[in-house]
Amino acid sequence: MHLTRDRIIAFAVLLPSLVLVGVFVYGFIGQTVYISLTDWGRGGAALAENPQMRLIGFDNYKELFTGFLHARFRQDLVNAFFYTVSLVIGALALGLFLAILLDRQPRGEGVFRTLFLYPMSLSFVVTGTIWRWLLAPEGGINVLPAFVGLPTAQFRWISSRDQILTFDWQSLPAITAGLVAAVLVFLSWRAWRAGRLRRAFATLAPAILLILWAIFGQRVVPQMLPIPERHGFNLATIGVILAAIWQFSGYTMALYLAGLRGISEGLHEAARLDGASELQYYLRVAIPILKPITLSAVIILAHISLKMFALIFAMAGPDNASTGHPAVLMYLTTFRGNKFALGAAIAVILFLLVALFIIPYLVSSYREQHRRAS
């Protein structure tokens, strides 16, 4: 009898939080999507409390991807890709390396762990300010070679305008198709090695189609820009990437160390008795076991780097186009330029990129819980 009443109370306690999150997360996301389809900020009183908005469809998105004036957005998108790939690979590799070192149980392990992890507690603004000084053209890092008798480095970390790996924006669909095909070929090869021929063919077929399309199907793609537009990896982003790796490698270290400690000593012993060297133990036994941790870390790091705003703002300044990021551009477009609808469209694109990582992660975590519960 009491239980039903208590159940109602329980739900009533939860309800305010659910309503708040419902409105502030889901409602607001919907509203931003709606705003991105309007002309808010194209003229008139953009800062009015109840501004006039007219639906104009996907015009803002079209502008961002193909508009002559929005080359910076396209470069920022490319930057976000390279930021993400570099941070994920860098922080994973360094974190795993440090975790393996600490897994050898050196004396003073706690001290080292604290030292590797402390950057994680700092704010991005602090990290950005400190690294901006370290990487200043006339500052810290560039002088280091002089200590060993070499000439000082001249690299302009944050302000370099050099670009490598450049490509024409028009060929982006072909490049994407090529990358997807490469992944599919790899999966197919793995399935083939595992003896699952059917699956191997099922993944190889779309890969071949994609490659054929990338080579021959280009004329089908409408001309996106009137003139070729080069984008690529901005060398100025390396400094930001280094600072981000410094900040987050301790985090991956903590994740991996917890994982390594979770592997039973018996397994390590068994590998040793089978004649495996320590290196073989880590490569063949430990790292495959840690795969779920790697996956979580990839998702967390990718979503962090896709919303990296404060670090770039503090380190390079928001107006530095070379180190730009859609998260920064959204702020500039919306709150400096008062182009709210355009800013909303950038936010939606950013959100979709993050959702690409987060939704599968949450779905799998939901399934796992559900299985455990039932």
Place this chain on the structure above:
Amino acid sequence: MTARVPWARALLYATLVVVAAIYLTPIYMTVITALKDPANINLSTAWQLPSPLNWKSFSQAYAKLGPNFLNSIILSVCATILSSVLGSLNGYVFSKWRFRGNDLVFTLLLFGMFIPYQIILIPLFQTLRQMHLYGGLPGLILAHVVYGLPITTLIFRNFYSQIPDSLTESAQIDGAGFFKLYLRVIFPLSIPGFVVTFIWQFTQIWNEFLWGITLTKYAANPITVGLAQLAGGEAVSWNLPMAGSIIAAVPVLLIYVLMGRYFIRGLLAGSVKG
């Protein structure tokens, strides 16, 4: 094993010391630059220890950052307490009063902590303006409480699911209702959970920047915004931003050094499934 390959052990320590030195380099540079006189900060002596020591950098930086520091204290303390209390109650419901669709609702709630906040920023900005909360600390506190709910609920739900159901069931048989059960059984066991969420939320809110810069006016700017403005000027003498960075970092670094174990637990809670 240690005795078998002593050189491997030596190599291990050498690597650890070198990496640790690299991790400490930014702090070294920050401290020595903060203690230098602006006139002595230049290319050739960037790595040298300061002499004489210029402690005035800190008082000068604090003269500029003091109001921001206080704002951040008020903001972080209020938002941390509110979001932790709500998270504790939510976690209690999600773990001990499971209902139909429990896991689905929980997952939908969790989604809120992974979104890039740009996606809600414009409606949040408009809503706070309409509520006349834009520009001041209460609006910022509201934002931090609402968007803090997913992580605090997650930490408490995982924490409470370790409390055996037999304990709560026996209390229920003794006639304890929803709130009595919470106050008599759950809450007294919650202290470690509160420590983890307090530390996590305080650090996150203290370090937050995007909302600080878009949702507050000058008088309510938190410390991160103050520091960004202090360091943002072009003709800046580097001792001030470095001293400012130290001022902005000290509260969270202290928490980390003193309560690192709990900080790591919060860190792992946000990434380990379930």
